Amino acid sequence: MTERHWQRKLVDAMVRGLCLVATLAALVPLGLVLYYVTSRGIGGIDRAFFTELPKPVGETGGGMANAFVGTLELVGLACLFGIPPGVLAGVYLAEFGERRFAKLVRFSADVMSGVPSITIGIFVYTLIVLRTKSFSAYAGGVALAVLMLPTVTRTTEELLRLVPESLREAALGLGVPKWRATLSVVLRTAAPGIATGIMLAIARVAGETAPLLFTAFNNAFWPTGLGQPTASLPVQIYTYAVSPYDDWHQKAWAAALLLVGMVLILNVSARLLVRPRVRSR
Amino acid sequence: MTQSVSLLGATTSARDSTRSSARTSAPPTTDQPKMRAEALKAYFGATEVLKGVTLPVASHTVTAIIGPSGCGKSTFIRCLNRMHEVVAGARVAGKVLLDHQDIYAPDVDPVRVRRRVGMVFQKPNPFPTMTIRENVLSGLVLNGLRPKDPGELVERALRQVALWDEVKDVLNRSGTSLSGGQQQRLCIARSLALEPEVLLMDEPCSALDPIATARVEELIHELRERYTIVIVTHNMQQAARVADFTAFFYLGELVEHDRTDVIFTRPSEKKTEDYITGRFG
Ligand SMILES: Nc1ncnc2c1ncn2[C@@H]1O[C@H](COP(=O)(O)OP(=O)(O)OP(=O)(O)O)[C@@H](O)[C@H]1O
Ligand SMILES: [Mg+2]
Numbered sequence: 001m002t003e004r005h006w007q008r009k010l011v012d013a014m015v016r017g018l019c020l021v022a023t024l025a026a027l028v029p030l031g032l033v034l035y036y037v038t039s040r041g042i043g044g045i046d047r048a049f050f051t052e053l054p055k056p057v058g059e060t061g062g063g064m065a066n067a068f069v070g071t072l073e074l075v076g077l078a079c080l081f082g083i084p085p086g087v088l089a090g091v092y093l094a095e096f097g098e099r100r101f102a103k104l105v106r107f108s109a110d111v112m113s114g115v116p117s118i119t120i121g122i123f124v125y126t127l128i129v130l131r132t133k134s135f136s137a138y139a140g141g142v143a144l145a146v147l148m149l150p151t152v153t154r155t156t157e158e159l160l161r162l163v164p165e166s167l168r169e170a171a172l173g174l175g176v177p178k179w180r181a182t183l184s185v186v187l188r189t190a191a192p193g194i195a196t197g198i199m200l201a202i203a204r205v206a207g208e209t210a211p212l213l214f215t216a217f218n219n220a221f222w223p224t225g226l227g228q229p230t231a232s233l234p235v236q237i238y239t240y241a242v243s244p245y246d247d248w249h250q251k252a253w254a255a256a257l258l259l260v261g262m263v264l265i266l267n268v269s270a271r272l273l274v275r276p277r278v279r280s281r
Numbered sequence: 282m283t284q285s286v287s288l289l290g291a292t293t294s295a296r297d298s299t300r301s302s303a304r305t306s307a308p309p310t311t312d313q314p315k316m317r318a319e320a321l322k323a324y325f326g327a328t329e330v331l332k333g334v335t336l337p338v339a340s341h342t343v344t345a346i347i348g349p350s351g352c353g354k355s356t357f358i359r360c361l362n363r364m365h366e367v368v369a370g371a372r373v374a375g376k377v378l379l380d381h382q383d384i385y386a387p388d389v390d391p392v393r394v395r396r397r398v399g400m401v402f403q404k405p406n407p408f409p410t411m412t413i414r415e416n417v418l419s420g421l422v423l424n425g426l427r428p429k430d431p432g433e434l435v436e437r438a439l440r441q442v443a444l445w446d447e448v449k450d451v452l453n454r455s456g457t458s459l460s461g462g463q464q465q466r467l468c469i470a471r472s473l474a475l476e477p478e479v480l481l482m483d484e485p486c487s488a489l490d491p492i493a494t495a496r497v498e499e500l501i502h503e504l505r506e507r508y509t510i511v512i513v514t515h516n517m518q519q520a521a522r523v524a525d526f527t528a529f530f531y532l533g534e535l536v537e538h539d540r541t542d543v544i545f546t547r548p549s550e551k552k553t554e555d556y557i558t559g560r561f562g
Contacts, residue, residue: 175424184423
């Protein structure tokens with residue numbers, strides 16, 4: 001009896017230990033990235049970094065204010081173009097689509113989420129940049145939106161499917177029209193989860209470089225309009241990191257830190273935002 | 282259905298209790314049915330689960346539906362407010378008359394039917410994103426109606442289900458923070474706030490303890506004076522306690538329908554007798 005007992009304790013301790021080690025192994029790269037980016041980038045973050053334009057090649061100083069604003073602009077456009085169709089498609093798949101067409105949409109979304117982002121950049125380049133004969137924030141926003149779309153669609157669909165059937169029936173049983181039940185009960189119940197999914201999708205595209213190279217391109221000056229080439233942090237990081245100048249390397253690290261910070265803030269606010277409005281106890 | 286449903290008007294009429302004396306000691310009859318199923322058949326895909334049921338439901342009475350599991354009790358009452366067709370692949374044939382109008386006539390809007398014929402489900406299903414107060418008002422609010430005096434309406438509905446004293450200080454808590462029995466009473470209050478003409482209850486007490494069950498039964502006694510009630514139950518004693526009429530279903534067919542005292546003392550069908558004496562089912 002007691003021998004069995006010890007055996008069980010031993011196995012338990014071993015498995016626990018393994019889990020702990022695996023968890024640490026998964027956390028180490030994250031910690032290292034954060035540490036490295038912070039220690040290298042923190043020195044480059046000053047007032048000028050947020051307020052000044054990049055200096056021409058050869059001169060030191062200057063900042064990345066335009067790239068910061070540009071990234072906000074591009075991500076904003078991506079949300080505008082990507083979230084409404086994504087959420088609506090998810091609602092369609094979960095609530096209305098039981099047909100072949102729905103299967104096709106679902107399948108396309110899954111395939112699309114596996115398409116390399118540079119491919120989407122080239123696609124939008126052909127579709128918009130070549131036609132309008134200009135790199136633009138629009139094109140960049142569309143590229144990021146296309147990248148977000150499958151995630152938003154599938155997240156929405158899956159979270160709506162988690163809403164118990166009994167709630168739909170409760171609403172319909174009260175004589176609520178189906179569209180209203182879908183919006184005010186089903187979507188609302190799933191809203192926190194969907195918001196988290198969307199935030200994570202935003203965080204993912206905020207750091208995308210490849211699709212922007214062919215679409216928003218880059219710009220050394222303040223954005224003057226959505227039809228103009230627009231600077232962004234990822235592209236700026238890329239440009240600076242491959243340059244031969246130490247000062248630019250330093251700025252690339254600082255920009256990387258800023259980007260990580262933005263993504264972190266997005267993630268954290270996603271979590272804060274979804275805290276239930278109604279107290280349950 | 283051309284008849285418009287004046288929800289708020291109905292609320293006022295329910296308050297005056299002039300109609301409550303309508304119930305006399307004379308045995309109830311089905312001469313004036315509020316609803317009547319005629320040769321009602323229901324299908325899930327190709328499976329026929331109701332095989333032509335004809336059953337009148339007298340105005341201001343309680344009708345209990347009894348029968349072994351799977352015999353089509355839930356399906357039957359879901360046909361009475363057009364909730365059956367909500368399930369994918371489900372279909373109905375035959376007629377259901379509500380005040381002599383067929384609710385399955387092509388020009389009838391199922392949403393309107395459900396406002397007149399309310400439903401309480403087997404499992405309590407309050408809206409988790411809403412407070413207790415909002416749950417009570419949800420039927421009105423989701424239908425785009427603004428009650429004149431929401432506070433009064435909430436109190437009246439919660440008093441009707443004997444829940445007011447328990448929750449009056451926590452009206453802003455989530456509806457799902459209540460116990461199962463309280464949740465079920467909340468769901469009944471939610472249906473009552475819409476002042477339906479008929480209330481369908483599918484095993485409303487199956488998740489409740491004896492005390493909560495007794496409360497709900499008391500409630501049914503009181504509600505009978507204002508509403509027409511159809512209740513599905515597995516509990517013979519409950520049927521005997523609350524119902525004026527009892528209908529016994531078996532394998533999708535209505536075997537017998539009569540006054541409750543008749544069904545329980547001298548049923549005319551052998552099957553009914555076997556079932557209520559516990560010989561099968
Ligand atoms: N969604 C569904 N799809 C297919 N068949 C169904 C579905 N729901 C019920 N059925 C079938 O229809 C028949 C009647 O079911 P119903 O739920 O009306 O029975 P019930 O009398 O309410 O049983 P219980 O007492 O267990 O609640 C059963 O044979 C069941 O298998
Ligand atoms: Mg049932």
